[in-house]
Amino acid sequence: MEYVPKLVYDDDCYFCTWSATFAVRRGNIQPVRLSEVQDGESRLRDFEREHLPEDFEECAQLLTEDAVYSCGAATEEALVIAGVLPRRPIEFLRRFTTYNWLREKTYHTLSNNRGIVANVFGRDPPVSDHVPEEDVYPDRASGKRG
Template sequence: MVAVRAPPRLVYDDDCGFCTWCAEYADSRGVFEPVGFSELSPDQRARLPNDYESCVHLLTDDAVYSCGHALEEILARMGAPERTVVKLLRLLPGHERTREPLYRVIAANRSLWGRFLRR
């Protein structure tokens, strides 16, 4: 019998309009179970870092990805355009060093990015 793996859980700030839009977009382009911070089960919360509310996370059966690493893993599990971007970024020397600072710039300006989105 083949074990059925649960879809990765995309954990996001459901009080943030930009974050919610991003989670919905990812869900429309990949296979995820979006879970807002307000909906976390005790078991899910226990798998996250103590400061989990500071960024996005991806919970798989085998791993927990947080912040920039989570965003990279989410994009890698989406459609062809997003996967291609991740493949190209991973070819750049030092991409792992720049991933978190770039994520922080995006996260720090969520209200700015949200202005460009229409719901």
């Protein structure tokens, strides 16, 4: 069975819900509500939960088969998986400290102003209200996603 990357997002945030919906609709990514992770009720497996950083509640987390990405890196990798950003140039840019700093600075600027940003880019939580059920629960899907 193919591993489906999981995006842990703040399900109290309209901008976060919009962002997660965007990624889920375009890529093979499963949304996971932060509130459910905090309550211990999410569909994360034990090994996935164990790999989350201590401060996982501070920003978006993307769990892939090979790594855990946090904050700006999580958003960036979700966009790569979704085909919005090209993998090779992004992998090249990740070698540079200034690029990584700028990516994280941009993420945190948007995050710190998400109430304002949500006026333009926002959706009512949760993501499951905006995408097909098989995108939220890929294990229930009868066939592979294309």
